[in-house]
Amino acid sequence: EAGVAQSPRYKIIEKRQSVAFWCNPISGHATLYWYQQILGQGPKLLIQFQNNGVVDDSQLPKDRFSAERLKGVDSTLKIQPAKLEDSAVYLCASSLGRGGGNEQFFGPGTRLTVL
Amino acid sequence: LAKTTQPISMDSYEGQEVNITCSHNNIATNDYITWYQQFPSQGPRFIIQGYKTKVTNEVASLFIPADRKSSTLSLPRVSLSDTAVYYCLVEELYNFNKFYFGSGTKLNVKP
Numbered sequence: 001e002a003g004v005a006q007s008p009r010y011k012i013i014e015k016r017q018s019v020a021f022w023c024n025p026i027s028g029h030a031t032l033y034w035y036q037q038i039l040g041q042g043p044k045l046l047i048q049f050q051n052n053g054v055v056d057d058s059q060l061p062k063d064r065f066s067a068e069r070l071k072g073v074d075s076t077l078k079i080q081p082a083k084l085e086d087s088a089v090y091l092c093a094s095s096l097g098r099g100g101g102n103e104q105f106f107g108p109g110t111r112l113t114v115l
Numbered sequence: 116l117a118k119t120t121q122p123i124s125m126d127s128y129e130g131q132e133v134n135i136t137c138s139h140n141n142i143a144t145n146d147y148i149t150w151y152q153q154f155p156s157q158g159p160r161f162i163i164q165g166y167k168t169k170v171t172n173e174v175a176s177l178f179i180p181a182d183r184k185s186s187t188l189s190l191p192r193v194s195l196s197d198t199a200v201y202y203c204l205v206e207e208l209y210n211f212n213k214f215y216f217g218s219g220t221k222l223n224v225k226p
Binding site (some may be wrong): 004040041042043044045056062091093101103104105106107108109 | 156158214216
């Protein structure tokens with residue numbers, strides 16, 4: 001079974017530029033998550049989708065971050081414009097359903113460096 | 116939302132049993148306890164999940180006392196490859212689940 005795919009693996013941009021990350025979840029997984037993980041910290045949930053609907057984006061900085069999951073499969077996370085403090089690893093995860101009892105499967109992440 | 120408290124780091128030696136305890140004093144009736152493992156440059160990986168008493172799988176055991184205000188992840192006979200960060204999460208069972216990854220416990224296994 002293929003795992004969660006993410007691209008690119010690494011990205012270096014300058015502040016105020018835009019960047020987009022792509023995630024392809026495990027086939028059949030209804031729930032998709034985007035996390036931000038700053039070095040030395042645990043993952044911070046940015047947004048959670050159930051199929052193509054948003055169920056939680058309370059920690060997403062909406063003035064600069066946006067995400068979509070068209071057709072309930074692939075998802076993209078965009079940052080526009082980027083700030084220095086956005087340097088982090090962006091993780092995508094998916095699960096069959098949501099709530100306790102549903103194991104999350106994580107992708108390898110995209111390491112973003114903002115100069 | 117029940118937040119969790121774990122030790123920042125632990126040291127162990129190969130072959131020893133390691134127990135990592137997590138405190139979650141505000142856990143609700145319908146919350147599950149889940150543990151994830153994360154190696155450098157990788158996403159977290161599910162280890163084990165439980166609701167009460169004891170759960171065991173091929174890699175770990177999870178002990179949850181009756182009051183469920185804490186839980187202990189037990190790793191039998193650790194090896195160098197178990198060096199990683201271990202996260203304890205409390206997740207709601209139904210509907211829109213809130214959960215929180217703390218800073219985790221950095222386990223360092225020495226030869």
